[in-house]
Structure formats: C-alpha cells, structure tokens
Amino acid sequence: MDGADTAWGYLTKLPQLLNEYSGFSYPLLAVLLVAGALLLGMHFYRKRTQQAGLSAAALMLGTLLLFLSSGGFFLKYVGSVQAERARTAFITQHRVPVGEHWLLVFDFALPANVDDALRQQYLGRMENLVAAMSEVLLEDLPQDFRQPRVVRIPTSGSPWHAGIGQENFDQVITELNAFEIMWGNVHEQGDQAKAFLGIPRQLANDLDTIIPLRDFAFGQDVRREHQFGDGYYRLLGLVTLGMALDTHRLAGQAAGDERRRLFLQAVQQLNKARELVNNRRDDPILQRTLYSAKVDDLIKLSLNEAGLTP
C-alpha cells in the first residue's frame, strides 16, 4: 500500500506542477521540452543500438520534463487565448462608439490591505464621483459642445487590472476610443485621492498628455469638490478643452467648406471654454492647459485655417 500511497501523492501534485509550468515563459518551456525529449531520445537510441538504456530515474525525469513542459505549453496557450477573449469582450463592452465623447473614469487604485467592506465603500464613492461629474456636464456644459458621457470603468476585470499609468494610458485611450480618461489613487488614510487626466497624444497638440489633478476629498460626499469646489472648474475646463481639440483634429482631416466650418467651431469652442471657467483662470492646472500660450497659438492657427481672421 505504501507504493500506491506514494504514487497517489505524486499524482495529486501533478496539477500543481502543471500550473506552475504554465507560468513559465515560452523560451523556458522550450528548453525544458528539448531537455526531456533529449533524455528520452537518448534512451530509445541506446535501446535500438543494443546498448543499455538510461537509468530509471533519468527516464522518469525525461518523461516528466516532456509531459510537464508540453502540458505547460498547452495550458499557457489556452490561458492566453482565454485572456485575449476576455480582453476583447471587455473592450467590446466598454469601447466608445465612433463620433461620441466619453470621459472614462477608472476605479481608483485603493490602499493595500483594504478589506471587502471598505472596498465596497470606496466603490460607492466612485459611483458618487461619476454621478457628480455627470450632473455637472449635463447641467452646465454650454450648447456649443455635444453632451459627453462620463462612464465608470471597473479596473478589476479589465485588461489593465494592474492599474493605469504613464506607460499604458495612451494604449487604454486608443483601445477604448475614449477622448479623455481619468484614473487615480486613494491615499492610505482613505479620505483623499489623487487623480490624473489623460488625453490622447493625437489630440494633445504639444500640450501635456497627462494632467495631474490636485488632491481632493474622497470622503463621504465627493460632490463638494466636483460641484461646488475647484474640481468643478477643472472638470468643465479640461473636458471642453478635450472636445475642442478633437474638433481641431477633425478640421485638419476635412476639406473645403467643411474644413473652414470645423476650424471655426474649434476656435469658438476654445474661446467658450475659456469664458466658461474664467472664475478660475488663475488655477495652475488651467493655466498650464486651457489658458496656455499653446492654446493661444491654436486659436490663431485655426482662425487662419478657417480664413476668418478679422
């Protein structure tokens, strides 16, 4: 019975080993597969040439290597196909329809060691944050702009569950066809958050593509900042700026009177955006973006392109 127990013990370890192997890189798996194949090949070659085969231990090692590495290959491949399917499904589900402006707000990264109850509380605050931002755009965006949508994107379950950052934000924007995205981190104490706004490189026109927003209260009522505080002006200023930059991009691709019309619309939107948040024109973030000299140049350029300089 001891032998059977030992064999059973090894068998129960097999799935664990296979799982471990599926985590190896393809080159490593290839090396292990070749090693296993070489051992078995050598054994059968010796047998065929009437020589003594390899020892039982070496034969076992070769068989195991061959089995585990090929199994690892298979599992890894199946895993990658499944991951790709999940990624495609996520992107299909959350991709912005062409021609629409959606501001995608990714769930903020939470502090380490957050229990489930606290996680749910933070997610509730994310929901409030998105609702507060949506209300502002619905009520206060001038009619010169098409109504955008603010959509919350769960980070868990997304292809970017490790988080959004400088290295991948442009890929996220491109894959989801967003015109702006927001992501952030909740501070350790939980009542403050740091957020970033990303705009696509193709729209940026020499402006920063990542705009760090100042820390804001992420407490019981996030409306305080985004409907009655500085966040209100930043949200309106940066969303309208993004939309105007998109109009400018479209103008560059158009021809004839449509080109003139779109450049005219871009200037009109840039001016309107500046007028809209005039109350906070000294805000350092708005100074660096909407009120920057680069936007002055863009306005002049667009007026020229439209042939509408006074």
Next chain:
Amino acid sequence: MKTRGYGWAVLWIAIGWLNTAHAGMVVEMRDPRFFERQQAVIFPKAEVKLVTFEFEAVGDDQRGKERAKELHKQFLAKIHDLHGGAIITFVTPPGQKIENYRVQAERVAKEQHAQMVLWGRIMVDRAGTPLINARLMLVEPPPGISADYKKLAELEANRVPLDVRGVIDAPVTQWRIDFNTVENDIAPLTLYLSGLARYYKGAVRGGGEAARWLNGSVADFKAYIAALPEGADRGAASQAHLYLARAYVRLADAEPARVTDHLNAARRYAELAAQLNPYDAAVPTAQAVIAARRGAPLAELRSKLEQAVNMAPADGNARVNLAVLDGAQGKVGEALRQLDNASFVQKAQKKAALPAVDNLRRQLAPYADRAAPSSPVSPTR
C-alpha cells in the same frame, strides 16, 4: 391667498396680483407629472417675469426648497415698486424632487412667457455651511446698446466720396449666467435679479421713465458689486459691470443734459467688465459702441471690434460691425470680405442670413468695381 388648482392637487399660494405694483406666486407641485401637463400662464400681463425653481439638494435635504422660497420673498420685496414685475417659484412637497432642471427650467419659463429663469443646486458642507450654485437663463434677453455711425469716407481722387451711415450693434449675447458658489447668503443674488429686472423695464422706455428704471438698475447692480467679496465671482461681476455700462449708455439717451458723465461712467464700467472677464466678446463690442458715441478715433473702434471678432468668430453681427467700420474708412474690399465672412459663419451654423449683410453689400457693390461709381451709398441696417 391659497388656492387648490386642478383636481390633481396643486397648491398655489398667491402673494400678490398684477393690480398691485408687483406679483408673486409659489406653486407647489404635488403631482410628479406636473410639467407634463399644459400649464396656464400665470400673471399673463407681467412685463418682467422671473421663474425660479427650488434648488436641487442631495437626498432628503429640504433646504433647497426653503432657500427658493426665501429668494422669492426677498425678490418680491425688492421689486415692490416695479410695476409689471412678477416672480413665480416652483417647489415640490417634502420628499419630492424636480428632475432634469436645465430642460424643465427653460421649457417652463418659455411656457410662462418669462424673461428670466433661475434654478440651481445646494449642498451643506461638513461645517454646516450651505453652498449654493445658482444658474440664470435669459429666455428673452433685454435690448442691448448700439451707436449710429456716420462718416464721409474719402476714396481716391477720381471717385465720389463714400457716405457711410451704419449702426454698430451690441446686443445682449450672454443668455446664461452661472453664478459661482455662494455660501449661505442669497441676498446679493436678489440684488442682481432686481437690477436686471429694472434694466429690462428701462431699456424699452424713453425719457424720464427710462431714467427712473435705469437709475434703479444702476443702484441695484452697484449694490450687488459692493456686496460681492473681491474676486469672488468674476464671471457674474463682469456681467453686472456690463449691464451698468449698458444702463449708462441708455441713460445718456434718456438724460441728454448729462450725456458726457453717463458715457464716461459707461466706459469705466465696460473697462472693469473687460478686466473681470477678458473672454466675453460682448464687452469689446459694447466698448466700441461707447467709443463711437463718444466720438473716439477710428483706431480705438477698430481695435475693439477686431477683438470682438477674435473672441466670437462665429458671431456674424460682430463681423457686420467691422464691415460698417471698413466701409466708413473707404476700405470697400475689406468691408466686402467681412460681409462674406459674416455670411459664411451664419451659414456654417445653419443660422438665418443677416439682413444687414445684404443691405450693406448692395450699397457697397458699385464701389468694389474700379470704375467710377454712379452715386454715393448710405448703408444702414
């Protein structure tokens, strides 16, 4: 006075009627589908009507309703001498809310034939301070200001001088004013609304009666500015200064004996408006009108009108103003280019063609030709 109107439980509390100087009514909407029904026009003969809504509050907070009623009372008291002034305030009973304020506000105000509509949002911060965001829309804006412009332009020696008579027009283009967050006190807002209501009334009258209402408007807007902490709300403060400038321009017509004083005051307030909001295209246009009335040099007018076109390139009217000026300087080609651009911007926005464009173009066309013109032109709007 209380009335229970329509079977579906609407409580109307009338505070006054039009046979008195002013009128006010708080409408409590118990039926959630209140706005889906056709409403009777309340105070149909009112000359200046303000519709207000309860301030949207979070959760079950009732302070939005209380503040709306408070504003109602304050405004009513403020316009006690304003014949034809009226306010209607819509509130819901405790536990209910009005949905989609922006759309409802505009639609209801139009149905009520109101000139102004006010709505907003309220929240109480952790320290217990109520924060209020008020939004004002001018459903039917009041008249702006304008200046007749007349000049005999010298063309080349072999051509007949060009007699230009045009109008530089500065209508009210800011139809919406988003007030910055105010803490607790809505009294300054009442002053602003009262100043605007008086401007509405004074701007459509002449002589002594106009002067009476315009002086009242000036007093209220000045009181509003004085009540506002410095730098607290540059957008609304700029608008208040601009209305002061407009009121003084109109006072210059109503009180010809004080024309210089009034135009100087208008210029001063327009300059302050420009400093407070350098992105409002209505300000340089108003400054151009004031400059024209003061007989300022052409260069000053041109600079202001160009500024207005740069700020609002889609404003056809601003381009016509510039065309009038170009025509007055004998720059016929430039004037025609401005008119072409004015036509383009109107068309690009699917707006109707401006009659002034065709009028001015027709008058200038003969001069665009290098051949000697047959007669002088008198382009007017």
